[in-house]
Amino acid sequence: MACSGCAALKLVSNRNLKVLGSRYVYTNVKKYAASPLTEIREQFRKFVGGGVSLRKNEDNGIAYIAIDHVKKKNGFSGKMMVDLNDAVLELESWKTGKGVILYGAGGTFCSGGYLDTVRNICNSEDGYKMATLMHDSVMRLRNLPFVSVSLVTGKAIGGGAELMLATDFRLMSYSSEIRFVEARMGVGTGWAGGTLLQQLVGHRTALDLLLTCRKVSADEALVLGLADDLIEEKDDDDDEAAVMKATEWLNERIASHHHSVVQTIKGIVVCNDLEEERRIFSTTWGGKAQQDALNKNIKHNN
Ligand SMILES: CCC(=O)SCCNC(=O)CCNC(=O)[C@H](O)C(C)(C)COP(=O)(O)OP(=O)(O)OC[C@H]1O[C@@H](n2cnc3c(N)ncnc32)[C@H](O)[C@@H]1OP(=O)(O)O
Numbered sequence: 001m002a003c004s005g006c007a008a009l010k011l012v013s014n015r016n017l018k019v020l021g022s023r024y025v026y027t028n029v030k031k032y033a034a035s036p037l038t039e040i041r042e043q044f045r046k047f048v049g050g051g052v053s054l055r056k057n058e059d060n061g062i063a064y065i066a067i068d069h070v071k072k073k074n075g076f077s078g079k080m081m082v083d084l085n086d087a088v089l090e091l092e093s094w095k096t097g098k099g100v101i102l103y104g105a106g107g108t109f110c111s112g113g114y115l116d117t118v119r120n121i122c123n124s125e126d127g128y129k130m131a132t133l134m135h136d137s138v139m140r141l142r143n144l145p146f147v148s149v150s151l152v153t154g155k156a157i158g159g160g161a162e163l164m165l166a167t168d169f170r171l172m173s174y175s176s177e178i179r180f181v182e183a184r185m186g187v188g189t190g191w192a193g194g195t196l197l198q199q200l201v202g203h204r205t206a207l208d209l210l211l212t213c214r215k216v217s218a219d220e221a222l223v224l225g226l227a228d229d230l231i232e233e234k235d236d237d238d239d240e241a242a243v244m245k246a247t248e249w250l251n252e253r254i255a256s257h258h259h260s261v262v263q264t265i266k267g268i269v270v271c272n273d274l275e276e277e278r279r280i281f282s283t284t285w286g287g288k289a290q291q292d293a294l295n296k297n298i299k300h301n302n
Contacts, residue, residue, distance in 0.1 A: 032128045037136060040129045041085065047078025047117040054087035061098035061259050062247060063091055063146070066239075067163075070106035075114035076159055078121070081133050088140040098254045098262040100144060101246050102167055103151040104160075107237035109176070112158025127190060134159075134191040138166040142196075143270050145263035147254055151246040152176045152218075153233065158185065162193025165200060168266075170226060171246050172218040173233040178226060184213045201225055258289040 050069020057063070065087050067074045091097065104110050113130075121130055141148060148167035150156075156164050156178045164170050164178070172178075180197070182189050189197070189210065198206040201224050209216065221227035231245045254262050260283065267280040284290060 032125055034132065035129055037085075037133065040133045041082045043126075043129065044078035044117075044121075044133060045082040047114075047120055049077035049114050049116060050074065050080050052080045052083035052087055054090060056091075056094060056097065058096065060247070060251065060255070061096055061146075061262075062250060063094065063097055063100045064243065065100060065102045066105050067103070067110050068105040069114065070108075072114060073108045073111035073155070074104045074106070074160070075111045076117075076163075077114040078117045078130075080114070081130065081137070085133060085137045085140075088137050088144070091144055091146070092140065094146075096259050097144075097146045098257070098259045099250045100141070100146050100148040100167070101151055101243060101250065102141075102148065102164070103239065103243055103246070104153065105239055107239070108154035109150070109152045109156040110160030110163055111155060112160045112181070127187075131190040138163070138192040138196075141166045142168075145267045147250060147262060147266055149246055149250050151231075151242055152178065152227070153239075153242050155179065158182055159191045159193075162189055162191040162196070165193055165196035169228045169250075170221070171229050171231050171249055172221055172227045173231055173242060174218050175233065176218050178216040178221055179213065180210050181213050183211055260284055260287060261289050 049072065050067075053066045053068060055064045055066070065084070067076070067080065069075055069077065069080065091100065121127065147169070149169045149171055150164035150167040152164055152170060152172040153176050154173075155176065158179075158181045161178045161180045180189070180193065182193075188194065194206070194210065197209065200206075201209070205224060216224070216226065218227060218230050222230060229249060231242065231249070233242060257265075264280055264284045268277050271277055271280060
């Protein structure tokens with residue numbers, strides 16, 4: 001008698017898929033011994049071009065991460081990958097921070113992997129290493145106890161489109177656009193974009209955007225939930241004006257709160273664990289910000 005499960009099993013084994021818990025996992029993917037990050041960083045910092053810089057403003061508690069490789073539309077070199085990793089590691093020890101704005105210099109967010117670097121690491125093992133380094137930076141950035149915003153002006157292409165998914169929010173200038181071109185370039189997402197995009201817009205829209213490689217305008221990004229707000233631009237190349245607008249937008253959410261409160265709320269939202277939520281929550285309970293609020297007899301009726 002035909003067994004319907006057998007057909008499914010055959011399909012699964014044909015595709016080198018194995019059931020693991022409730023998930024199917026690929027079994028025909030070559031496994032690499034995990035290289036230590038220090039080793040990967042040493043290798044990647046040799047692929048020069050551009051830089052990523054960090055500026056912390058102690059007055060407003062906002063840090064600014066600038067992607068700067070303007071001549072190459074902010075194509076992300078190996079060195080920039082290491083710079084980003086350094087920036088995020090430094091932010092992890094910033095006690096009084098509240099927010100982070102990630103932006104591209106010269107009116108482009110980021111055109112993805114710098115093709116000179118890409119050509120130098122164009123083999124499966126180095127691809128695994130690049131993904132390891134970028135996953136480390138992206139997930140550390142995402143989990144920082146600060147509210148993070150990507151400010152997208154101009155284009156966010158390929159890895160650049162993935163990078164903007166690392167932050168809590170995305171602000172786009174009206175004429176900016178996002179384009180996941182990885183499939184057109186013969187690859188998948190290597191900077192955590194598949195996972196993050198799926199979480200943000202759902203798996204069908206993620207598949208659609210990744211397979212069609214189509215341009216997503218700022219207006220459409222807003223509808224899809226890829227963007228949270230649009231900012232007006234007088235001149236897309238005017239980094240300072242755009243950064244100022246993003247700062248205002250972020251400040252509307254964080255300026256009136258003590259850094260300990262912002263950090264607690266962000267920590268709670270990303271921890272996904274009630275025991276951890278209790279621990280983080282208890283750091284502000286009974287603290288000065290709570291005492292001050294109680295002493296003010298605040299009414300919430302307007
Ligand atoms: C990690 C996996 C990935 O990220 S896959 C995606 C890799 N990125 C790409 O393939 C982007 C290729 N570039 C482009 O599509 C265009 O240059 C874009 C970004 C749309 C900009 O077009 P447009 O405004 O007309 O400027 P342009 O082409 O004249 O560029 C100016 C100079 O910059 C360069 N450039 C641009 N992006 C990169 C990049 N990612 N890596 C290396 N170089 C890049 C262009 O080649 C051009 O250089 P040049 O002035 O001709 O020497």
